[in-house]
Amino acid sequence: MIEKYEFTDDLLIGNEVIDDEHRSLFELINTVVEADEKNEIPKTELLESMLKQLDYYATNHFIHEEQYMEQIDDPELSLQKKEHMAFVNYVEEESEKEISEENAAERIKEIIAFGASWLYYHIMGSDNMIGAFRKSDIDQSADPFVYRNEFITGITFMDDGNKELFGILYEVKELINSKEEQDSFDDVMKLFTKLLDAATTLVSAKESYMERIGYSGIDVQRRAHQLFLKKISRIDVEHIKEDRKEYMEEFVLYISNLLSVHIVNEDKKIPKT
Known part of the structure; x- marks a missing residue:
């Protein structure tokens, strides 16, 4: 059984649009986890659907996040863009791989683990720093x-x-x-x-x-x-x-x-x- 992932208050960064999009990605991951456990959808279809949704999410959410950072002149914008691109590259690489009945189940678990871990630590370690340095007394x-x-x-x-x-x-x-x-x-x-x-x-x-x-x-x-x-x-x-x-x-x-x-x-x- 794959663990479900909870969106908690310490993941909030204080921007409603960005927080809602982060919450939506957690919901997407948990929806895939639930569908994988119920086994009602062929694994190949579930994997293909998940990759398309991750691609859509990354394309739109990262634009919103980077636009907000530009508005507040955040010094970490360039690094954020590169971390976002690393995630996009990962999704693209996974999307280019052949999907088969033999590999779909294992790849679903691997991508869920990667996506949830990356998202959690990116939000807590990078997104929560948006504006923090400029607001500090340093x-x-x-x-x-x-x-x-x-x-x-x-x-x-x-x-x-x-x-x-x-x-x-x-x-x-x-x-x-x-x-x-x-x-x-x-x-x-x-x-x-x-x-x-x-x-x-x-x-x-x-x-x-x-x-x-x-x-x-x-x-x-x-x-x-x-x-x-x-x-x-x-x-x-x-x-x-x-x-x-x-x-x-x-x-x-x-x-x-x-x-x-x-x-x-x-x-x-x-x-x-």
Whole structure:
């Protein structure tokens, strides 16, 4: 049995049109899950219908989302466009594959899993950031890859950990800038692995500290941590067919902004002991 997916309040971004479209996609996925379980429609027809609906959704929803970001002059627009295109490319690749009775059932499960996971983490990790950086109190004229006094929480291990993350992000940015478009980015990906390892260690220490002091905001922090780690681990270059260097430049800037917003909005609320 395939799990059904629930659209919860923490997936709302505050724009009625976009929120309704996100909700509709969850409904589409759950409709396919239900139809797959009832087994009343041939799997080949169900797969073909699902791919057509995903294509229609991506074509229309991504336009609406990007238009809204243009209206508010959101700095993450270019990265969002590339992530949207990666999803479109995935749907196109799946649509071009031959649909047969032998492969339809398994492909339905795979596409549902991919679509639901991508959607959830894209909304929580990218769409929820729409407008967030500009609305924050962060010094937006400063170098986004430099750890600054405004990020100090007064909790030593946390400040040292956040400073380390900014240091790795700076390394990534410098390495990307030194490359040409046709170069291999394997060494950049190794730095993203280093970033993920350092972030995982810091998250574990932070959550242990919050548990020890009985911090009431720990559930919010846990969700944010899960999404931050997932975002780093899911850097998607496989489905980026062009401008991979530009995508990586924008991705590392996005991660830096995401970290900055989290520190200012959440980490600085954690009490010192």
